[in-house]
Amino acid sequence: MASKSKATITDVARAAGVSTATAGRVLGGYGYTSEEKKEQVLKAAQHLGYRPNALARGLITGKTRTLGVVAGDIQNPFYASVLRGISNVAEANGFGLLITNSDEAQQKEVHSVELLAQKQVDGLIVTPSDTRKARHLHNLRAMGMPLVLIDRTVAGLQVDRVATDNIAAAEHAVRHLIAAGHRRIGIVAELADEESARLDMFLARAVVGDPIESETLYPSWQRLLGYIRAHRIEGLPVDPRLTLRAGSYSAAAAQAIVPRLMTAPDPPTALFTTDGTMSE
DNA sequence: CAATTTACCCTTTGCACGAC
DNA sequence: GTCGTGCAAAGGGTAAATTG
Numbered sequence: 001m002a003s004k005s006k007a008t009i010t011d012v013a014r015a016a017g018v019s020t021a022t023a024g025r026v027l028g029g030y031g032y033t034s035e036e037k038k039e040q041v042l043k044a045a046q047h048l049g050y051r052p053n054a055l056a057r058g059l060i061t062g063k064t065r066t067l068g069v070v071a072g073d074i075q076n077p078f079y080a081s082v083l084r085g086i087s088n089v090a091e092a093n094g095f096g097l098l099i100t101n102s103d104e105a106q107q108k109e110v111h112s113v114e115l116l117a118q119k120q121v122d123g124l125i126v127t128p129s130d131t132r133k134a135r136h137l138h139n140l141r142a143m144g145m146p147l148v149l150i151d152r153t154v155a156g157l158q159v160d161r162v163a164t165d166n167i168a169a170a171e172h173a174v175r176h177l178i179a180a181g182h183r184r185i186g187i188v189a190e191l192a193d194e195e196s197a198r199l200d201m202f203l204a205r206a207v208v209g210d211p212i213e214s215e216t217l218y219p220s221w222q223r224l225l226g227y228i229r230a231h232r233i234e235g236l237p238v239d240p241r242l243t244l245r246a247g248s249y250s251a252a253a254a255q256a257i258v259p260r261l262m263t264a265p266d267p268p269t270a271l272f273t274t275d276g277t278m279s280e
Numbered sequence: 281c282a283a284t285t286t287a288c289c290c291t292t293t294g295c296a297c298g299a300c
Numbered sequence: 301g302t303c304g305t306g307c308a309a310a311g312g313g314t315a316a317a318t319t320g
Contacts, residue, residue, distance in 0.1 A: 037305085284319070
């Protein structure tokens with residue numbers, strides 16, 4: 001009798017001889033209940049194999065106790081460790097997680113956000129794939145959806161963000177290399193070819209020390225900026241020929257491009273990469 | 281036949297009432 | 301006044317029933 005269709009609060013209430021309200025108060029842990037009824041209800045629930053219906057609960061409370069996460073690529077070790085942390089905190093607070101990949105493509109990110117919003121998540125954690133325009137994220141805020149950005153920011157979007165100071169970190173790392181005696185330090189960056197013109201302009205400005213709006217730069221550009229600033233601080237020239245554009249953050253992309261630099265005349269004595277996966 | 285209304289899904293919660 | 305309990309409504313969307 002207990003197995004056919006799933007037991008509801010009504011079934012438990014009937015078996016325990018109480019109202020659905022009382023059964024609900026025991027099972028949901030809200031309101032007042034006597035020890036006696038509590039025992040009866042729990043016993044009946046156990047016997048019937050009752051499992052709360054989160055859909056119905058969410059319908060009336062307006063909460064799902066579920067968070068949505070849009071990661072770039074969960075196979076990337078960076079996202080894996082970020083997700084691990086999110087998962088730990090969510091679980092400790094009684095929240096579930098819905099995780100999607102954007103593959104760093106905004107179209108997929110928009111699709112993911114829409115899907116998670118339809119699933120009625122209570123909040124979203126997103127690594128925005130485009131730091132300059134993100135209408136869908138602005139819309140989320142306008143509709144009151146709690147939103148936290150990871151790793152990157154979006155121009156004009158006032159929300160909390162968890163990120164590292166990429167510029168300072170890169171600057172620190174490169175100065176460390178300089179202090180160790182290196183004078184020609186190569187940099188392998190994710191930078192794609194189609195951004196080539198913008199990058200050249202960016203490089204030129206950074207090298208002469210123009211103030212740069214660095215908040216909305218991609219992390220790899222921020223690290224490049226840190227690399228350049230370290231040179232400026234230490235009074236070393238930046239040789240553009242030492243800047244390699246891998247086009248992606250994969251180890252394979254780095255492997256394909258680094259030998260060209262190392263076999264050229266006057267090769268670098270140290271290498272700095274803008275992404276952890278490339279240094280493998 | 282299309283258009284509109286009703287009935288449900290399952291749980292939580294406001295309200296009323298009785299007991300202490 | 302506080303606690304314990306039950307009734308009934310509500311919540312968003314849709315399938316089913318009813319209306320014109």
